Amino acid sequence: MSTRRAGPRPRPDLSLYLVTDTVLCGDRGVPAVVAEAVAAGVTCVQLRDKTLDDDSLVALGRELRQVLAGTGVPLLVDDRVHLVEPIGADGVHIGQTDMDPVEARRILGEGALIGLSTHSVGQVRAASALPVGTVDYLGMGPVWATATKAGHAPPIGPDGLAAMRAESWLPAVAIGSVKAHSLAALAGSGVDGVAVVSALCAADDPAAATRELRAALARAGIGRTASAGGASGKASPHRVPSVLSIAGSDPSGGAGIQADLKAFSALGAHGCAVLTALTAQSTQGVTGIHPVPAAFVREQVETLLADVRLDAVKVGMLGSAEVARKVAALVRDRVDCPVVLDPVMVSTAGSRLLATDAVEAVCALAPEVDLVTPNGPEAAVMLGAAEATTLAEQREQAVALAERLGTRVLLKGGHLAGAESVDVLAEEGRLRELRAPRVDTRNTHGTGCTLSSAIAAEHAHHSDWGVAVGRAKHYLTRALQEADGLDIGAGPGPVHHFHPWW
């Protein structure tokens, strides 16, 4: 029997995560402190008490469950997997040495939330490599030294946090001496929220302290609290970002607009689509292209922009020089959000998707965008050079192209051999490498479309290119790892865009 669930567990709102401490709550009692903090805007609660025996913890847990009834705020238990069920909690938070997360998932089943502590990049990589759906979020820390946890791991600092965060697309919370006044240092780290103990449990007025933390989160742009504009302390709906793809259609659903919309949706963004061309296409190749007139591409974009708020744009197949020039003008004059350009020239199956006379027009569009994502052959064409055959050459070409175009370049390494797939991000003379295990699958159709769309969606959430590229690469790697079940045609099939769900 398949262990996959029919639908996702609700994604918890981790924006402001209260971890309880019975001693710090003092005479007020844990339930009263939790009730005040939740009413003021705490979005997730964990019952953590190392000293209570199981029976007492269950009794306290049941009280908390009552406090939280009807609030929509989930209750997790620290460490004790076996008490999730008697308490009626929503899940557990485990540390590196508490229990193997795979075992915890086996015990708790598919409906429970599982959080896992991580203290280093290596632990984040290991957590990200767990079977899909094992853990729901990562705790990352301690960011700063804290008196609340005895014998904690060395503090990772804000830079360490950002480095860890960029290694995974799993939701993540920062923990360890997080206070309202220190939250500015975590802006741009890409975390989905913060977990606090003393900032709330030791506060004289937990409700006021909650409001202060929420306001600081909003200022730092962290969590749903921030995107919902909710410094008011009132729970408000999660604002879903809108992302537009300007690209061609692939009827087989593995690439093009179809792949882009799936990636946007899988990553929590609303997808909009402007078509540049219809293709007659299957997993085996392209038999025909029917371009959309450039004026009608413009009309689609103008009509959309007159109404819809966009948080990011991805540009894919443009097909002709005329459309490429029109899109360049629109991006320059009409689009005011981040833009990712996948300079699509040839499909995975080897079909030409860009007229030869259009290469120049695509190169002219590139300086107008924030990130260009060529594969090896596309970078070679844009540079007028031979294709890179080693990682050293790939690095050189990424730097050269970024300099020539005057924008960021992510030069993908999928075409090179090796146990790892290494993409190189060149930005203002700096180089960063993003590594993932090379996945042994035939289903590589649409990988470029999926990656560039995932980057656009992730940037809409996190406003940071390093975080967006890191999370998108993990998403694509998982989509490749889970792709073999999509055996839809005789040629290279699609990646599994919805792997977190089914």
Ligand SMILES: Cc1ncc(COP(=O)(O)OP(=O)(O)O)c(N)n1
């Ligand atoms: C949200 C969150 N993050 C980290 C921890 C720490 O868990 P662990 O590493 O297991 O340490 P203890 O809490 O068990 O001391 C957490 N509890 N919650």
Ligand SMILES: Cc1ncsc1CCOP(=O)(O)O
């Ligand atoms: C449980 C835990 N895990 C890492 S640091 C920490 C304690 C965080 O407490 P505080 O928010 O009071 O520093």
Ligand SMILES: [Mg+2]
């Ligand atoms: Mg633990």
